[in-house]
Amino acid sequence: MKDEMNSTRFDRILVVDDTTASLQLLADLLIAHGYTVNPASDGELALEFVQSTLPDLILLDIQLPSMDGYEVCRRLKADERTRSIPIIFISTLEDKHGKVKGFQAGGVDYITKPFQAEEVLARVRTHLRLQKLTMGLEHAVCERTEELATANQLLSQELSERRKAEARLRESEEKYRGLIQRIQAAVVVHGADTRILTSNSQAQQLLGLTDEQMMGKSAIEPDWHFSREDGTAMPVEEYPVNRVLATGQPLRGAVARVHRSTAQEDVWVLIHADPVVDEQGEMTQVIVTFVDITASRKAQADLHRLNRQLRAISTCNQVLMQASEEQTLLDEICRIVCQEAGYRMAWVGYPQNDDARTVRPVAWAGFEEGYLAEAGITWADTERGRGPSGRAIREGGSVCIQDFAADPHVAPWRKSALQRGYRSSIALPLKAERATPFGALCIYSTEPQTFTPEEMRLLEELAGNLAFGITTLRMRAEHNKAEQQVLASEQLFRALVENSPDFIARYDLEFRRIYINPAIQKLFSGKADTVLGKTPADQSPLNAPQVYMDHIRQVIETADECTAEIPFRTAKGEMHWGHMRFVPEFGPDDKVVSVLAIGRDISEIKENEQRFRMLAENFPDFVMRFDRAGQYTFVNPTVEKAFGMPAEAFVGKTLKELPQHRKPGQNDALLTLIRQAFEKGVANHSEMYWDTQVGERIFEVRNAPEKDVAGTVVTVLCIARDITDAKQMQERLERERALLRCLIDSASDLIFIKDQDGVYQACNKASEAFIGLSESEQIGKTDYALFDRATADKIRIADQQVLDKAIPLRVEEWATDKDGRRLLMDTIKSPFYDLDGKPLGLVGIGRDITERIRAQAALKASEAKYMDLYENAPDMYVTVNAKTALIEECNLTLADTLGYSKAEIIGRSVFDLYHADCLKEAKKTFEGFVQTGKVHDKELQLKRKNGSKLDISLNVTAVRDEDGQILVSRSTLRDITERMRTEERMLRSDQRLRLHSEQSPLGFLEWDDKFRAVEWNAACERIFGYTRNEAIGRHARDMILPIEVHDMVDEIFHSLMHQTGGQHSINENLTKDGRIIICEWYNTTLIDKDGRSIGVASICQDITERKQAEDDLRESEKRFKELFNKAAIPLCLINKEKGSLVINARFQQDFGYSNEEIPTISEWWQLAYPDPDYRKRVLNVCDVELQRAVKENTSLRSIEYRVTCKNGDTRDMVVSGSAIGENFLLTFFDVTERKKADEEIRKLNQRLEERVSDRTAQLQAANKELEAFAYSVSHDLRAPLRHIDGFLELLQMRAGTVLDQKSRHYMNSISDAAQKMGSLIDDLLSFSRMGRHAMSFRQVALGRLVHEVIQEFAPDTADRTIAWCIGDLPTVIGDAAMLRIALVNLISNALKFTRPRQEVQIEIGSLAGHETEAVIFVRDNGVGFDMTYVDKLFGVFQRLHRAEEFEGTGIGLASVRRIITRHDGRTWAEGKPEHGATFYFALPRRKQGGGDDKH
């Protein structure tokens, strides 16, 4: 199309003329000018010709035979195909009428014969060109419309296809969503962010959560969490989903515990987790499968523990035997309890006798993790003392916490304990027999209800052994320690005295030396024996022995110590000074028995003192010395001079009394510093103001402590120097420097200082801002640290030049500032020097001149561009002097259009350019311009050089001088010939398009060549939110392009502008309210008549939702397909009709068969159940089940099968099936391991039961034997007794009268003995019955029982005064008959032993405050008993009284104990001779029916 438009070679012209000559002439003319000519001699031939070939132009003679030119023209115009062919009439007729008629018929021009060749050619050329322009335009419109229509159709096609795809996807998703729910294992599907996407009902059940509670939650939300196998909290990174996400590897068979916030018990689970990877290899999901293995875990754990405990106790006993040190023993026991017995943690605590009564942990082992530190356990009766350990220590009994999660006593530790995996614990008191506990052994277990009575018994035994071991060890340790202390102190003393540099001598009361230490021995040249026993007067290195002895005498007389400085001679004969201390030593009667003389050689100190004085006196600085009381002990002459006082005035005065400054603050500060020097023993510095005689001065003060030999600070030396002048100088300097700094910093130029090596020494604020680093950060760096290498190199060269030549230099340097911009710096660098004129570095002042340079360059470029534009603009430009109307400037377009050269035009009058027809008008326009300064769209005609006319539209603006006088006109002239003709057509085409675009549901929009919207239909308003008014003229970047593509906008638009044909794309776009939407675009480049791209037309559609829905569906389907394939348990789909199978990867993995081997269910049956009999049974069951399920349209029931794998293994599988559309989904759940575990437990149980029943049988046999024995005892032993008594009686009756008194007494004795024997047998039998009696537990109201028993005793006690005091007695669970016997025994005892009392008091009641047991007591004021024998009290045949005092067989209390013991209770007693006795029994509080007899 473009090619055709630009060429005239193939233009075809039909010439219709009946005059042959004329026809020939025209044809020749046209052919000669390159046209293709088809001649026709009449109208019919012409019409016929156009049917086959369409000419581009027709020259039509009017006068034709049969059909005239007008008719031909009308017919051509009537035909759709030919109506647009321009027709030029040719006629000789020269009347106006003919012309008018010709135009009316539809001709475009009219040529009269005889014609000028040029005219014909000119008109033909004009019309052909016009025609082509029009055609081109229309064609463009058509093409665009067609493209739009195609796009529309494509879109609707794709739309419908997508809907279908959507439907398919949705169907598929439903199918697979069903699938996960039907898998017979707990499945949780996580997304890559660990959030739960899906879970099935088994998972929800296992975790105790609903679907809603799980969906969208991350794996670590607090509704449930994992623990490790050992019960410790599992860190989040170890969670199955996170492990898979981290490693990308599937997780097989990890064991963990799931703790649910809603349940007490943890669930043990076997976990498989598999990653799901999409096509790009990205992990998108993790499928986690759980299998509940709690039951088999527990059975295993129980067995394990039992074994370990026994081993542990044996090991503990070994350790106890070998122990030699308490801490080691405790550590070892704790370690064994944890390591061997498998408890979680064990510790031993000792009670402290502090205010809080803390329990201090002394040893621990196992998983402690700071528990004890935060536990804060005490043994006081407070909240923190009511835990197991506190109670065990306080009460002396074992305390067991069966469940930390539930027991109210452990509330303060619950959270801390559960975190560390403690679920139950036992605290065992450590105590010697009958002593108060000295500690407790506490043991923690990970499981609740761990401590069975058997286990507790074992542990108590262990604790008992441990306590004994510790007690023994301690005794041994105490002994050793005491011995060592004595030894140590003696040694210490000796070492001190012998090694002392001091002289130590002891004198008796006669002043004789009785001891001298080695230090003194040296003075006597080491001859101790010649010295001892002598007095100082006899032999001594002392100068004045008498003074020395006087001191000793004084000590003896006053019994108080004294000191003295005494001169002596060394062995070499040198004079030394000794500082002596004389100390009295007292005998047992507090009398002085000896005197200790302790001396120290202080000669050196004395010398130093002397030297110090010399120095200080001549010191120009102030020297003062202060003692501990803050008094001056010395001042040097400088001080005297400064303060105008003599040294004596200072000494003995304190600083307070003699202040050095009138402001008390200064004085106090010095005082504080001196004190500090005393206390800390280190020197300090300060600056102080003192008032001297010459006014206030500043001093630098140093306070130095002076120490004696022992390191004690004796005095503080204060040395002060007057620094007033120096200080003032420095301050002035500082001020000046600050001022300069301020000036530099406020300069807008960059100012910096570098040294010789280019290292920055200083810089100002502007420089900081430019570099982006603070001054302190810049200092010490070189340009290499601040700029890139190339820049830094350049700077360095310039710097070096400045330094070398020692002259300032101005350089332009490129640098990159902190924002990464390249900036051109205009820098003046000047060197600076030291006093010797040696260059030290340089000072630089820089200014950013980038913008200036850039602006200059831009200006130049812009000028050239504008000149080019100006010359070659499509419009004609001319500048005219407003005063002279002479042309000053014009562009090439004007010159070319009019056929002149520019030189020909410039300097002429503007009016020369106008056509004569409008010259007048033109002058008027010019005058109007001079008045108003502008002309707007004035249509005038110009005259070409060849004289032809040119329609133009004129626009003029004025260029004025400073006074507003118009200097020149700037005129734009536009050729409007063509425009005028095509305007109308364009208008129509445009309207059509607009209509089309506004009604379309698609967004139509058009961009101009700057990517600004010029067209924006209603649909666009809906899609993007911008109204047409808002959108038009706005750049795409400012509306619909997301920020991410802003950088690429130019590129995008360039490609849009230079494409050919339509272009389809799907992009993200931005709406007015900031949403990102996805749009589908069809873009077409718009081309103007010259083939230039003038803009882009686009159709767009918002497909965000559709796209989202598609993505979601595709994602979902993929996810569920993955789930089937990657499920951690075997799955298969059976087609209901065909029986064909589809299996998943796990199926293949577990059973070994590939899908090809088992295409249908029958092959599966054949392979999975090779045993024909078993297969037959399976087939029967399966067939029936399948048929039933199909018929009832339900799921398949779960049935267990033994499946044979390809490798010959058999596995027990529970198979369940659910209907999914055409298929059954079969889930295979492997129960082989579980069955094995179950079987093992079952066997174990059976063995145990066998053992129990064996044991029971043995017991029963033994019981039978016993019973038989008892029976025979009851019968056979009593009979002879009866006989003895009977015959004795008979004998008495017979011979009573003849027997003497003694014989009768013997007979009575025999009778009594028999009687006694009978009672004994009776009681023994009843006692043995109590052991065998079958207990029958029910509620027994003890109160009523007691009253009944007392009632029974009423006849026997009628003659006695008894004050019964019966308290509130509880109702207990027990055997009523047995308890009655117990009470009868206790009460009869009370009655028996109170017989000597006039006033009998018997109190029966219960003790409050015992939660686990009911404690009942029977108290009397009878004869009581000695507690020494309390242990014998409850023994069989044990009596504490002689038979003559109180009758009885000694079986009553034994019976009581046996009865109470059989109730799992305990009995004890308290008493004191002649002060009554109290008998207690305690019954455990149990639930009714919970305590059937075990004996």
Add this chain to the structure above:
Amino acid sequence: MISIKRILLVEDDPKDIELTLAALAEHNLANEVAVARDGVEALDYLYRQGSFAQRPGGNPVVVMLDLKMPRMDGVQVLRQIKADEQLRLIPVVVLTSSRESTDLQACYQLGVNAYVVKPVRFIEFVDAVKQTGIFWALINQSPPDPMPGE
């Protein structure tokens, strides 16, 4: 109307027999006592068979029955008596050394009429036997004889 009838004492221990008879003699009941030395003999007596085949007809007024005996013990005898339509109504007093509740329970379940534990002290024993004898042989009205005329 007081009619003195026979007492059957079932007792294996000769000393006990002697003492029992001594006790009954105090109340002149000794002559009315027939003695069987074990359970078998007791049943022979009651059924008038074996060594007692020749004894005159009629049932004793009361049977004093020891429990622990050779051959057949007292409980078996009691069961047989109480199971027999002819003997059922004869009052049976168990006279034994056993205080065992199992024995007590067994006897009362079989329908014993009284259970007396032999005291060790002779005086008490005499008293017990006497009371029993007097009550059952003298005071108690015996059931009608199932076999009138015999």
